[in-house]
Amino acid sequence: MMRVSLQGLVMARPHLSHFGIFVHDIDLIERFYTGVFGLVATDRGVGKTFRNQLVFLTGDPRQHHQLVLSGGRAPDSPSTVMQLSFMVDTLDELRATRDKALTAGAIALIGLNHGNAWSIYFNDPEGNKVEVYLDTPFHVPQPCGEPLNLEQDDADLLAETRALVETRPGFMPRADYIAELARTLD
Template identity: 60%
Template sequence: MNSPASHRIQPEVIVNAPYIPNLSHCGIFCRDLAVMKNFYTGVFDMQETDRGVGGTFRYELVFLSGRDDQHHQLVLAGGRAPDAPSTVMQLSFKVRTIDHLREARRRALSLGATKMRGLNHGNALSIYCMDPEDNTVEVYLDTPWYVSQPHGDPLDLEDADDAIWAQTERAVRADPSFMPAQEWAARFVQRSTALRASRD
């Protein structure tokens, strides 16, 4: 959905920012998504923000968040076998610039990471790799746009920053669910206010 003011939304320009990765959200495999969603939304006041089956990750995903500035803090993924031990779907760290993604990639590869790849989620630019014990690690930064998740286009960090931002904006504007991130956040606040009122 295009907003009348959406043409004015631009990525934040950050110059000489320190490299400070921030652990942001995680995902876990589940046996019963309904039971797990009920637990986390009930205990931690999270809400479902999106749901779907990924194009490259062929399990149903349920995105949960308790904050209006984070699309998801916890991802519940189907596919855990009844007798499977606890597993980690991914550990995610948030950075502030595309150069920080490049720096994270450099450091991870130098310390034994494998299977490095980039994905453009529309609402975030991400790199993924396997740590030395084969746990999936994501490093990402937010964009100023929203599209429904899961969403994943190729991301090549060898491209210039301007080219990456331009490619991203073209892709998200072609998506029917597109809106500025600020608009998505305002809707989140409205839902949260209504939810709290219903519990009072």
């Protein structure tokens, strides 16, 4: 949607499309993200402007790339990534992604119940923090982060989450929150 300000200037609200990270070992990290997330490489090469080795990855045929891996991270430099977040559709997919990530070399895995989402966090093989999450049917103001036990069955986890959030200030069904936010963004 395009909005016009009082001065007649167009007010733009770009949407987030993709992200890129600097890596030490581009082949290792490409194998990790293609293996764990099923991303595919759409292109690769050395950039003309950014003179680094680049690999473009996507999991969506409508987007040439969702993640760009760039060589050139200094040998002893730590990751500066706060988190790279990926969304799944079901708890079974969240559990399966957890298992694939651990098998592929992810470390420091934790699970958090945010009330509005069930999330797992881990570090990829180069220490970049990755989140994989699934929205719940609830909204609760953030931050909220209680331990998440993915060994529970889905019904028990849903009941536990409802009990966690339903008495907190600002709790509402997710659909109501989306409608309210849509009015704010309009």
